Structure formats: C-alpha cells, structure tokens
Amino acid sequence: xxxVDLVVPRQRALKHVQVREHVRSLIEAQxxxxxAPSERELVAxxxxxxMTVRQALDALVAxxxxxxxxxxxxxxxxxxxxxxxxxxFTEEIRRRGMLPESQTLLAxxxxxxxxxxxxxxxxxxxxxxxxxxxxxxxxxxxxxEDAYLNEVLLPGFLQHxxxxxxxxxxxxxxxxxxxxxxxxxxxxxxxxxxxxxxIAEGDPVLRHARRxxxxxxxxxxxxxxxxxxxxTVYLQLADH
Amino acid sequence: xxxVDLVVPRQRALKHVQVREHVRSLIEAQxxxxxAPSERELVAxxxxxxMTVRQALDALVAxxxxxxxxxxxxxxxxxxxxxxxxxxFTEEIRRRGMLPESQTLLAxxxxxxxxxxxxxxxxxxxxxxxxxxxxxxxxxxxxxEDAYLNEVLLPGFLQHxxxxxxxxxxxxxxxxxxxxxxxxxxxxxxxxxxxxxxIAEGDPVLRHARRxxxxxxxxxxxxxxxxxxxxTVYLQLADH
DNA sequence: TAGCCTGACCGGTATGGACCAGGTCGATCT
DNA sequence: AGATCGACCTGGTCCATACCGGTCAGGCTA
Numbered sequence: 001x002x003x004v005d006l007v008v009p010r011q012r013a014l015k016h017v018q019v020r021e022h023v024r025s026l027i028e029a030q031x032x033x034x035x036a037p038s039e040r041e042l043v044a045x046x047x048x049x050x051m052t053v054r055q056a057l058d059a060l061v062a063x064x065x066x067x068x069x070x071x072x073x074x075x076x077x078x079x080x081x082x083x084x085x086x087x088x089f090t091e092e093i094r095r096r097g098m099l100p101e102s103q104t105l106l107a108x109x110x111x112x113x114x115x116x117x118x119x120x121x122x123x124x125x126x127x128x129x130x131x132x133x134x135x136x137x138x139x140x141x142x143x144x145e146d147a148y149l150n151e152v153l154l155p156g157f158l159q160h161x162x163x164x165x166x167x168x169x170x171x172x173x174x175x176x177x178x179x180x181x182x183x184x185x186x187x188x189x190x191x192x193x194x195x196x197x198x199i200a201e202g203d204p205v206l207r208h209a210r211r212x213x214x215x216x217x218x219x220x221x222x223x224x225x226x227x228x229x230x231x232t233v234y235l236q237l238a239d240h
Numbered sequence: 241x242x243x244v245d246l247v248v249p250r251q252r253a254l255k256h257v258q259v260r261e262h263v264r265s266l267i268e269a270q271x272x273x274x275x276a277p278s279e280r281e282l283v284a285x286x287x288x289x290x291m292t293v294r295q296a297l298d299a300l301v302a303x304x305x306x307x308x309x310x311x312x313x314x315x316x317x318x319x320x321x322x323x324x325x326x327x328x329f330t331e332e333i334r335r336r337g338m339l340p341e342s343q344t345l346l347a348x349x350x351x352x353x354x355x356x357x358x359x360x361x362x363x364x365x366x367x368x369x370x371x372x373x374x375x376x377x378x379x380x381x382x383x384x385e386d387a388y389l390n391e392v393l394l395p396g397f398l399q400h401x402x403x404x405x406x407x408x409x410x411x412x413x414x415x416x417x418x419x420x421x422x423x424x425x426x427x428x429x430x431x432x433x434x435x436x437x438x439i440a441e442g443d444p445v446l447r448h449a450r451r452x453x454x455x456x457x458x459x460x461x462x463x464x465x466x467x468x469x470x471x472t473v474y475l476q477l478a479d480h
Numbered sequence: 481t482a483g484c485c486t487g488a489c490c491g492g493t494a495t496g497g498a499c500c501a502g503g504t505c506g507a508t509c510t
Numbered sequence: 511a512g513a514t515c516g517a518c519c520t521g522g523t524c525c526a527t528a529c530c531g532g533t534c535a536g537g538c539t540a
Contacts, residue, residue, distance in 0.1 A: 184473040205444070206446075228427055239418050
C-alpha cells in the first residue's frame with residue numbers, strides 16, 4: 001500500500017518524522033501561543049494513525065517547541081528561552097549589545113606543558129596551539145585570554161589568519177563545544193596582566209578557566225583574566 | 241477488570257504510571273548497564289498493551305535513567321551525571337568534602353527596599369526576611385551572605401530557629417529553587433566586609449548575586465561576598 | 481573445527497479502534 | 511438578560527495486532 005517502498009525501499013521517510021518536520025515548518029514562523037494543527041486534523045491530512053501523530057508531536061513538545069493543553073489544543077510554546085548557554089566571549093559581548101574586538105598578542109604552536117597537557121588530555125610535549133588575545137568591548141579593554149587548542153584536532157588552524165570568533169570557527173569544523181567545565185575566581189592582577197589590561201598591579205581581576213568538550217573530545221582549554229570593573233558573568237541555570 | 245475502580249473511582253492509578261514507577265523501583269538499585277525488563281515481559285506481567293509499556297519506558301528514557309538499544313534490550317543508563325547543578329553554599333561545601341558552618345549575624349523581617357523589591361518581584365515596603373550569615377568551611381571564614389526571602393511564601397520562616405541549609409529548608413516547604421539567575425563578579429572588599437571576613441579593606445572579593453525561582457515564584461534573592469583566597473566557583477554546563 | 485544460518489528475541493514503526501476528562505461555545509431555558 | 515446545559519471540540523489513555531530490522535546464540539553444514 002505504500003508505493004514509496006517500491007521506489008525507495010531503503011531509508012524511506014518515517015511517517016512520524018514526516019509529520020514532525022511538517023509541523024515544525026508550520027510553527028517555526030508562528031508567534032508563541034499560536035495554535036498548531038490538532039492531532040485529528042493531522043491524522044486526516046497525512047492519512048496516518050493518531051499514535052503516529054502523537055509521536056511526532058511528542059518530539060516537538062520534548063524539544064520545547066510545542067505545548068499541549070488538554071481540552072484546548074496544542075500551541076506554539078514560549079521562545080526557547082536562553083537557548084544556548086555555552087557562549088564565547090564574542091557571542092557574549094554581542095549579546096550584551098556591544099561590539100567585540102580582539103587583538104592577537106600571540107599565536108603559535110607550542111609543546112604542551114604538564115598543566116595544559118593534562119587539561120587537554122594529551123601528553124606533555126605534544127603540539128598545542130597557543131593563542132593569546134586582548135579582548136575589547138566597544139573599544140574598552142576587557143580581558144586577556146590564553147586559549148590552548150588541540151593541534152591534532154585542528155590541523156593548520158591559525159595558518160590562514162585568525163578567526164574573529166573561536167567558537168564560530170570551531171563550529172565550522174563541527175567542533176563546537178557541547179559541554180564545558182568552568183572555574184571562576186577573584187584574584188589580584190599580576191604585573192604582566194596589569195600592563196596589558198592597563199590597570200594597576202594587585203587590582204582585583206576575575207579569573208575564568210574553561211575546559212570545552214565537543215563530542216567527548218577536549219578541544220579548548222582557556223584561561224581568561226578580566227578587569228573587575230568591565231565584566232560580570234551572568235548565568236541562568238535550571239534543574240531539569 | 242480493574243477492581244481499584246470500585247474502591248477509588250476517582251484518580252485511579254494510570255497504567256503507564258504504574259508500569260513506570262514499578263520499573264523505576266526495579267532499576268534504581270541496579271548498576272549502569274544492567275538490563276531492564278523487556279517491553280514484552282512487562283506487557284505480560286502487567287497485562288497491558290505494549291504501547292502503554294512503551295509510554296512508561298519512554299518517560300524513563302527521557303529522564304536519562306534508561307537507554308534503549310535496538311535488537312538488544314533496554315538497559316540502565318550511566319549515572320545521572322552531574323545531577324543537580326543548583327546547589328546552595330552548604331551543599332557545595334559538603335560536595336567538596338569540607339564541613340560547612342554558618343553563623344547568623346542578622347535575621348529579621350524588614351520592609352523591602354526598592355532593589356530587593358524589584359528582584360523579588362514584590363512592592364517596596366512589603367515584608368521580607370533578611371538573613372545575614374557568616375559562612376565557614378572547616379572553620380575557615382569563606383563568605384558573608386545576605387539572603388532576602390519572600391515573607392509571603394514563607395510565613396514564620398525564621399521564628400523557630402534558623403535552619404542549617406536554606407535550600408534544604410526550602411525543599412521541605414516544596415519551594416526548592418528550580419531555576420536561578422546568577423551574576424558573578426570580582427570587586428574590592430568594603431570596610432564592613434573586610435571586617436567580618438577578616439581581610440583588609442580593598443582586598444579582592446568574589447561577588448555572587450542570585451535570584452532563585454521555584455515554580456515561577458521568586459523565593460530567594462541573595463548577595464554573597466567571598467574571600468578570593470578561599471572560594472572558586474566550579475561549573476559544568478552542557479548544551480541540550 | 482570454522483563458518484554459516486536460522487530462529488528466538490529485542491526494540492521501532494504503524495494501524496485503527498475505543499473511551500475519558502476537560503474546555504468552548506452556542507442554543508435553550510429560566 | 512443571564513444562567514445553564516449539552517453538543518462538539520481538544521488532548522490523554524489504552525487496547526489488540528502486525529511487520530520491520532537488528533542482535534545473538536545454538537545448531538547445522540562444509
């Protein structure tokens with residue numbers, strides 16, 4: 001009865017996937033609160049069983065795109081909220097409505113020291129990309145960042161000029177971090193940090209260390225030193 | 241066929257919930273990788289349809305407790321990982337293997353000032369519980385915390401002594417925070433902060449402000465000032 | 481004995497029917 | 511005019527059945 005089977009026997013489109021993607025395309029342009037097609041309507045339109053439609057909608061509800069209200073219908077949910085908490089400096093500054101800038105102070109291949117090697121889960125002496133940048137928001141100096149990247153995962157990464165956003169460059173290689181481990185502390189600026197940040201030695205700074213993982217592979221280890229008067233970390237966390 | 245219907249006609253136990261909770265109790269003592277009952281086995285045991293069993297298992301899979309492997313079976317998933325990221329000071333210090341202690345410096349009902357009122361989403365002048373504590377880990381002074389609680393949600397909260405852990409006390413009232421908004425910055429210690437933290441005025445401190453939400457209601461607004469040499473924030477974040 | 485094959489078993493997909501509880505809204509009754 | 515009632519919608523639950531493709535162990539063949 002399914003003539004598709006005869007034409008494309010393998011990898012035929014699953015019905016619940018067809019319905020799901022159809023509904024997704026319908027609702028993605030709709031404002032929150034708009035009504036999605038009712039389950040029985042989709043049953044009639046696609047000629048499938050209601051369980052199949054429910055499976056399709058279940059997936060969209062689980063994604064947070066739809067909201068079910070018994071007795072009323074299914075509706076487009078409120079915007080995915082603070083979607084994507086894993087942001088880089090560039091993205092974070094842009095999100096705050098400022099212009100991010102970056103000045104490369106150092107970009108070279110080094111041999112991993114013991115600390116960096118452990119953090120990147122490689123052996124000491126293995127090649128690592130060391131990239132130090134002075135970062136600004138609306139011209140004002142905000143921080144210095146030392147990023148260490150696994151050279152094996154990113155062959156020839158900094159050869160052809162330096163990208164604007166590290167995370168966007170990683171994303172282009174399919175290595176956008178999916179998990180990060182951060183530590184944040186307050187400290188005094190060292191003499192060198194004070195010089196590049198144009199503050200006084202001993203002034204308070206915010207230290208931020210990050211280990212970024214993409215698909216189980218550690219792609220970035222960074223240490224950032226922020227001027228205390230120009231940066232605050234904002235976080236939104238939710239339990240389940 | 242369901243004699244429960246005769247005894248408790250209303251709010252009868254939903255079958256998929258029965259199956260779900262039964263399986264949950266079976267697996268909660270099992271190590272990761274252990275096999276869960278197969279779907280058809282549960283069908284036979286509970287005398288329900290397979291769709292019902294699948295609905296039950298779907299919920300547990302969505303919770304991350306089970307993992308399905310086509311052709312093999314359903315298995316207990318790896319430990320819930322970094323379960324519960326929303327922790328209070330007490331819980332966090334315990335997690336680090338230290339003994340948390342707390343000394344109440346102030347606990348009274350005040351009229352909300354404009355800043356606290358806005359953060360708690362109440363009107364200025366409304367009653368708020370203001371609770372200031374000096375917090376230690378293994379005897380060493382770590383921070384001073386000012387917590388502001390919505391008095392309406394917590395009638396008579398600090399009347400009968402002060403709890404050890406605020407979050408545990410909130411959990412007992414069904415008000416454990418499910419979402420938080422945090423901001424973290426570095427700063428210089430004020431004269432008063434320096435005195436209670438036993439540091440010098442102007443020393444670096446880590447400031448942590450939190451707005452905690454439980455079920456859409458703002459239950460806690462706090463500002464904490466940490467000694468920079470005794471506390472680091474650790475975070476694990478994941479996209480999706 | 482080494483390798484293939486079969487069949488039991490697993491989850492994944494899909495059908496189509498049924499009834500329930502809760503919300504909407506118009507028509508009817510007071 | 512206002513309250514009420516009931517069709518009619520919605521999603522929520524649950525049933526019995528069927529076939530697919532993948533896994534794996536045990537038996538059969540070469």
